[in-house]
Amino acid sequence: MELRVNRRFGVQTISGAALAAALLALLCALQVLALWRSPAAWSPAVISVTLKPGESITLGQAELAAPQAGASHLGLRRDRAGRWFARNASGTRQLVLQRGGADRRTGSIALRPGHQFRLGATLFDVTAADGHSVSFSAGAGHWSYDGATLLREGRTQPACPDARAAARLAAYWNRLMPHALTLARPLAFGGNLYCGNRLGLEYVDYGSAAVARVKGQLLLAGADGERAPLMVSTAAGQFDLAQNEEALDGVTSLVAGRTRLATRTDGDIMQLRPLSHVALYGEARGVLPAQVQWEWRQRRAWALPAGPAWWIALALCCAIGAAGALAWQRGGWPFVRGASAATRAASFGTALLAVAGLAALILQRSATPPGIGWSILLGCAALWCCLLLPGRITLVAAAGTLLLAAGLLAQLELGLGAMESSWLRHFQKTSAVLAIGMGFGAHLRLRLRGRGAMLPQTRLEWMLALLAGAALAALLLQVLLGDETGVFDLQPVEFAKLALTALTAHCIAVGLGRDAAMPEHTRPAVRWFRLAAPALLFVALLGLALVQVDDYSPLILLLVWSMAMAFAYSVAAGRHGATAAIVATGCLAAAAVAYMRNAGAGEVAQWSFYADRFLVWLDPASHPHTGQQLLLGAQAIAEGAWWGSDHLLGVSTLGQGAGSALHIPAVQDDFAPSFFVNRHGLLGALMLWALQALFLVGVLQTAARSYAASRAARNFRQAWMGRFRCFALCGGAAFVLGHLLLSWGTNLAIFPIMGQPMSFLSAGGSHLLFFICPLLAFCAISAQSLEEIQSCRSMSNTKC
Numbered sequence: 001m002e003l004r005v006n007r008r009f010g011v012q013t014i015s016g017a018a019l020a021a022a023l024l025a026l027l028c029a030l031q032v033l034a035l036w037r038s039p040a041a042w043s044p045a046v047i048s049v050t051l052k053p054g055e056s057i058t059l060g061q062a063e064l065a066a067p068q069a070g071a072s073h074l075g076l077r078r079d080r081a082g083r084w085f086a087r088n089a090s091g092t093r094q095l096v097l098q099r100g101g102a103d104r105r106t107g108s109i110a111l112r113p114g115h116q117f118r119l120g121a122t123l124f125d126v127t128a129a130d131g132h133s134v135s136f137s138a139g140a141g142h143w144s145y146d147g148a149t150l151l152r153e154g155r156t157q158p159a160c161p162d163a164r165a166a167a168r169l170a171a172y173w174n175r176l177m178p179h180a181l182t183l184a185r186p187l188a189f190g191g192n193l194y195c196g197n198r199l200g201l202e203y204v205d206y207g208s209a210a211v212a213r214v215k216g217q218l219l220l221a222g223a224d225g226e227r228a229p230l231m232v233s234t235a236a237g238q239f240d241l242a243q244n245e246e247a248l249d250g251v252t253s254l255v256a257g258r259t260r261l262a263t264r265t266d267g268d269i270m271q272l273r274p275l276s277h278v279a280l281y282g283e284a285r286g287v288l289p290a291q292v293q294w295e296w297r298q299r300r301a302w303a304l305p306a307g308p309a310w311w312i313a314l315a316l317c318c319a320i321g322a323a324g325a326l327a328w329q330r331g332g333w334p335f336v337r338g339a340s341a342a343t344r345a346a347s348f349g350t351a352l353l354a355v356a357g358l359a360a361l362i363l364q365r366s367a368t369p370p371g372i373g374w375s376i377l378l379g380c381a382a383l384w385c386c387l388l389l390p391g392r393i394t395l396v397a398a399a400g401t402l403l404l405a406a407g408l409l410a411q412l413e414l415g416l417g418a419m420e421s422s423w424l425r426h427f428q429k430t431s432a433v434l435a436i437g438m439g440f441g442a443h444l445r446l447r448l449r450g451r452g453a454m455l456p457q458t459r460l461e462w463m464l465a466l467l468a469g470a471a472l473a474a475l476l477l478q479v480l481l482g483d484e485t486g487v488f489d490l491q492p493v494e495f496a497k498l499a500l501t502a503l504t505a506h507c508i509a510v511g512l513g514r515d516a517a518m519p520e521h522t523r524p525a526v527r528w529f530r531l532a533a534p535a536l537l538f539v540a541l542l543g544l545a546l547v548q549v550d551d552y553s554p555l556i557l558l559l560v561w562s563m564a565m566a567f568a569y570s571v572a573a574g575r576h577g578a579t580a581a582i583v584a585t586g587c588l589a590a591a592a593v594a595y596m597r598n599a600g601a602g603e604v605a606q607w608s609f610y611a612d613r614f615l616v617w618l619d620p621a622s623h624p625h626t627g628q629q630l631l632l633g634a635q636a637i638a639e640g641a642w643w644g645s646d647h648l649l650g651v652s653t654l655g656q657g658a659g660s661a662l663h664i665p666a667v668q669d670d671f672a673p674s675f676f677v678n679r680h681g682l683l684g685a686l687m688l689w690a691l692q693a694l695f696l697v698g699v700l701q702t703a704a705r706s707y708a709a710s711r712a713a714r715n716f717r718q719a720w721m722g723r724f725r726c727f728a729l730c731g732g733a734a735f736v737l738g739h740l741l742l743s744w745g746t747n748l749a750i751f752p753i754m755g756q757p758m759s760f761l762s763a764g765g766s767h768l769l770f771f772i773c774p775l776l777a778f779c780a781i782s783a784q785s786l787e788e789i790q791s792c793r794s795m796s797n798t799k800c
Contacts, residue, residue, distance in 0.1 A: 147213030357435025417658025437773025
């Protein structure tokens with residue numbers, strides 16, 4: 001990798017590795033500069049509320065340091081016996097109490113036999129109820145609901161006229177599957193229709209109340225906002241459910257807005273300890289009621305967390321360090337026996353990096369993250385790990401590392417520019433995940449160094465089968481226990497995309513090199529796996545996109561990937577007619593986008609497939625609420641112009657306030673490009689586009705070299721491995737291209753709003769850990785193996 005710069009008096013050669021290292025050093029230095037220039041930030045460590053028996057107080061956004069709470073949100077009261085009670089004083093936002101490790105919002109109640117509730121003029125009697133189903137009646141009507149399907153007089157109701165294909169498919173699934181496999185769908189009261197899971201009531205707005213399945217209970221709750229009162233009668237009496245007080249006995253924390261506060265009572269004092277989404281202040285001063293006191297703390301860049309999580313993480317790092325030192329003393333690191341001292345040191349360092357990333361992630365999940373300075377060091381160590389490993393630096397490694405560095409810088413700017421503690425967690429999580437993924441990938445690369453990275457085909461097929469099984473199990477787990485945001489804070493879809501890419505690559509690699517003499521081809525189970533496993537995983541992903549995700553972006557992403565893989569296969573197989581047909585299909589898709597962009601809103605309104613999204617896209621000013629992302633994103637891009645909001649490519653605003661761009665919904669994820677353009681201008685975006693293009697070119701370059709090596713291979717095993725690498729890299733590049741197209745198209749209003757993160761730039765998580773890091777590791781291992789094969793052939797080694 002070299003760059004030649006022509007000069008008047010000769011030719012100067014600049015090493016590509018040196019250029020990549022210089023650019024990476026610059027981006028890391030900008031992170032340190034942003035931290036150094038960030039202003040002081042203060043937040044309350046403990047909020048003390050003093051109440052004597054019989055007194056009460058109402059707290060809100062200012063008193064709780066909760067940016068998204070209402071002005072009057074939490075009502076606290078002590079009765080004459082000294083017990084503490086809480087109620088939701090906000091009519092538009094929820095108040096959640098945690099008791100026994102489970103969260104439950106106030107203004108909700110688990111239905112029991114004998115309960116009655118009145119909504120509008122209708123009184124309902126609960127005749128039977130348990131954790132699985134509830135039966136109730138009103139007048140001559142009888143209903144039963146199991147958390148998924150509403151039955152009226154024992155029969156399901158017809159689908160609602162405005163129900164989309166996903167809702168109809170989910171309702172059909174719930175009718176066929178046993179209760180344990182059903183999808184949770186709430187029962188909504190109000191409106192004029194009896195359909196689906198709606199129970200119509202006269203003179204009551206739709207959604208005024210709902211029954212939903214929440215952690216093994218069926219909870220009745222009223223809607224937020226100005227709705228009809230929901231009166232409930234139990235053995236304790238009659239009360240308005242929204243204004244009902246709850247005793248705080250056994251409550252360990254509460255959530256106001258999005259701010260979680262740990263609770264502890266000590267006589268007349270209740271201590272509220274803010275844990276997340278805490279407002280930050282420029283100075284330790286505020287106007288508070290006489291009954292409220294704050295204990296201030298300053299944000300420290302190099303703070304080490306207190307508590308048991310820190311000691312567990314430290315013990316984990318010490319254990320791996322002791323194991324490495326012992327192995328080194330005995331003459332070899334366990335995973336790279338026989339290697340040189342430099343390789344053993346690098347192997348030990350990469351393992352320690354992955355363990356440090358895991359420790360940082362554990363600390364963050366335990367709500368005791370280390371200071372932001374430690375996260376910067378961890379992220380920079382993960383980035384330099386790619387460039388400092390032995391071996392030649394490839395184009396894909398250099399471009400990918402610089403893209404990751406640019407993404408970390410943007411997330412750090414976003415976190416430091418927001419006066420709320422939770423924004424920095426995106427940068428810290430990305431740094432931890434990047435250390436885990438890059439550390440493990442680099443360690444695997446060192447382990448395979450000098451071994452050709454060749455696995456027997458049968459063993460690889462078993463590994464792919466386990467990968468596919470794990471991906472399908474994770475998707476099923478998301479359907480049963482999660483929602484469209486994932487399950488257990490993970491996105492199984494990203495892992496499934498990795499499995500789909502590997503399976504499809506193997507299927508194409510075997511298909512292009514069929515040999516009737518191979519005994520595996522005579523076994524039906526192996527033949528079925530090779531042909532049907534990718535299709536099964538593809539159908540599972542498609543079904544999840546239709547049922548679980550109320551968006552069509554996964555469908556577009558899978559379509560881009562399918563066309564790219566079909567194009568790669570047709571080119572490799574020499575089927576020029578199919579290649580031309582795929583290119584023509586792509587041109588038609590681009591023409592369709594242009595046609596929809598120029599179509600009138602009246603014509604689009606007649607469509608039945610996501611017509612509302614297209615209307616918002618075509619005329620966002622007429623839909624200021626639903627088009628908020630598009631309008632705010634366009635405003636942020638306009639403010640950035642060519643040179644950024646500071647007219648200096650964002651250099652002078654490093655570490656400073658992020659301004660109005662923070663108000664863009666999902667600005668850390670789907671609309672991260674809008675913030676990047678706002679800060680660094682369209683010139684910065686052009687540099688980012690160039691890096692993204694170089695990354696894709698580098699991946700395809702490695703894929704082409706792998707396919708060329710398969711054509712020159714001397715046996716089937718090498719040829720199959722070369723084709724597998726080629727199509728796996730093509731599949732990974734196709735998914736990355738799909739993410740880039742959808743993200744840039746959404747932010748620049750080329751496409752309707754579609755929720756897909758931008759690879760490398762958006763806040764890291766499952767997409768970074770389960771897809772980007774494995775793709776980078778696979779590219780590096782493939783390039784390393786190609787170099788070893790070429791070196792072996794140059795020495796005329798018959799064992800190559």
